[in-house]
Amino acid sequence: MNKIVYLDNSATTRCLDDVVVAMSDALQNCYGNPSSMHSMGLEAERLLKTSRKTIAEALRVGEHEIFFTSGGTEANNWAIWGSAYQRKGRGRHVITTGIEHASVLKSFQRLAEDGFKVSFLQVNEEGIVDERQLEDILTNESIFISIMSVNNETGTIQSISKLVKIIRSKTPNALIHVDAIQCFGKIEIYPRELDVDLLSISAHKIHGPKGIGALYIRKGVLIKPFLIGGEQEACYRAGTENVPGIVGLGAAVAAAKKELTANKKKLELLKERIINGLSEVGGAHINGPVNAQQAAPHIVNMWFEGIHRGEVLLHSLEVEGIYVSTGSACHSRREEASHVLKELGLTGEAFTGAIRVSLSHLNQEEEIDYFLHKLKEVVSELRELAG
Ligand SMILES: Cc1ncc(COP(=O)(O)O)c(C=O)c1O
Numbered sequence: 001m002n003k004i005v006y007l008d009n010s011a012t013t014r015c016l017d018d019v020v021v022a023m024s025d026a027l028q029n030c031y032g033n034p035s036s037m038h039s040m041g042l043e044a045e046r047l048l049k050t051s052r053k054t055i056a057e058a059l060r061v062g063e064h065e066i067f068f069t070s071g072g073t074e075a076n077n078w079a080i081w082g083s084a085y086q087r088k089g090r091g092r093h094v095i096t097t098g099i100e101h102a103s104v105l106k107s108f109q110r111l112a113e114d115g116f117k118v119s120f121l122q123v124n125e126e127g128i129v130d131e132r133q134l135e136d137i138l139t140n141e142s143i144f145i146s147i148m149s150v151n152n153e154t155g156t157i158q159s160i161s162k163l164v165k166i167i168r169s170k171t172p173n174a175l176i177h178v179d180a181i182q183c184f185g186k187i188e189i190y191p192r193e194l195d196v197d198l199l200s201i202s203a204h205k206i207h208g209p210k211g212i213g214a215l216y217i218r219k220g221v222l223i224k225p226f227l228i229g230g231e232q233e234a235c236y237r238a239g240t241e242n243v244p245g246i247v248g249l250g251a252a253v254a255a256a257k258k259e260l261t262a263n264k265k266k267l268e269l270l271k272e273r274i275i276n277g278l279s280e281v282g283g284a285h286i287n288g289p290v291n292a293q294q295a296a297p298h299i300v301n302m303w304f305e306g307i308h309r310g311e312v313l314l315h316s317l318e319v320e321g322i323y324v325s326t327g328s329a330c331h332s333r334r335e336e337a338s339h340v341l342k343e344l345g346l347t348g349e350a351f352t353g354a355i356r357v358s359l360s361h362l363n364q365e366e367e368i369d370y371f372l373h374k375l376k377e378v379v380s381e382l383r384e385l386a387g
Pocket residue numbers: 010011070071072073074076101103148150151152179181182202203204211212213329330
């Protein structure tokens with residue numbers, strides 16, 4: 001069968017045509033090094049400036065607060081290590097949640113190995129951070145907190161502004177980082193309005209290229225550089241800039257910003273269609289937020305009574321041309337159950353049998369109907385096989 005219904009958009013997305021055109025123009029016609037003094041260098045530097053301005057406008061921050069990185073992972077690693085090592089003289093307590101992406105969790109693990117005291121905030125069964133626990137563990141020693149705005153497996157939206165208020169009232173000197181990689185370009189997020197110091201974004205989650213992202217660093221906030229050996233990015237992030245990638249990121253951000261409201265509406269309708277359609281499948285359940293205010297419009301984590309292994313369902317759907325995932329892309333090749341679902345306290349089929357459907361505004365209603373139709377067939381076949 002030739003039909004392809006791609007419902008794994010939280011893993012990555014297809015590049016928009018405008019992104020591909022802008023990138024190939026940069027690759028072919030603007031290959032100067034932005035650090036070169038001649039006109040070809042200046043032309044490449046102009047492309048960086050344009051993209052930086054687009055991103056700054058989308059986040060409603062200053063251009064000089066945007067630093068390009070090799071993607072979301074580097075932005076997260078840099079924000080965490082850069083902040084912790086910069087501020088270690090003021091205290092050694094750092095805080096995150098148990099449901100973060102591996103690029104955050106592993107960075108904190110490294111900090112723990114280096115003698116930092118790491119606290120992991122617990123979440124409830126919807127994936128929402130325990131505010132009281134946060135209030136209780138903050139001390140004068142707390143120097144850095146990292147909390148994701150939208151979870152990549154369940155779509156849980158955190159109330160970042162509420163959490164920031166708690167942090168600022170107890171430890172005004174701590175730096176606050178938000179991993180906004182699953183949020184930016186889909187739901188409005190503005191670091192200044194949230195009063196956060198650092199925020200990570202990634203291009204390939206919003207129909208841009210892979211291997212490019214950015215870190216917002218609030219003006220006046222100092223963190224240690226991560227990549228050294230060059231004066232790029234105001235001496236903060238060394239290495240010749242990925243000009244085509246940066247152009248692609250800018251084009252993707254421009255498109256996302258322009259269509260944010262319309263795209264969000266479309267995602268909400270597609271998600272609603274899935275949720276309504278699940279009742280037809282029978283014995284279907286959703287993991288994660290129940291309250292729509294706390295649920296991202298593009299992610300649905302689901303499980304089915306009688307289906308024990310999510311990967312079996314995933315591959316059965318793949319045979320029908322439908323692409324979903326069992327969780328985070330960076331773990332899904334491993335036989336390891338999701339740390340996120342575990343943190344939510346899920347057990348049994350809800351834990352081992354879950355699949356994640358993640359949407360793009362490019363998905364069509366017919367694709368959702370096809371998915372639901374095939375899902376019903378596949379689930380009933382698997383249930384029969386399981387007896
Ligand atoms: C929440 C979250 N943070 C970080 C990342 C890593 O981003 P990248 O793939 O650009 O390195 C991802 C990607 O899956 C993500 O979903």
